[in-house]
Amino acid sequence: MVEALVFMVVEPQAVTEIPKKLKDMKEVKAIYEVTGDYDFVIMMEGESYSDIAKTLREKILKIPGVVRTTTSFIVAKHK
Structure with missing residues (x-):
C-alpha cells in the first residue's frame, strides 16, 4: 500500500x-x-504510485476549481 499527501490550491469559490x-x-x-x-x-492511499497518479489525473485535477496540486509520497512513518 502506498500513501501520499496531496497539497491543493483551489479557487476561492470552490472551497465549500x-x-x-x-x-x-x-x-x-x-x-x-x-x-x-x-x-x-x-x-491518499493506493495500491501503487501509479494508482495515486491516475486518481490525481483522472479525478482530482478534473474537479472544477482545482488550480494545482503538489504530491508528496510517504516513504516512512516515525512514532
Missing part, C-alpha cells in the same frame, strides 16, 4: 464544494482544510 467531491473517492482517506500556501491537504 471540493470536500464534497473528494469524500466519495475511495482513495481519499482524509481531507484537511488548512491555512498557508495551500487550501487543502488530503491523505
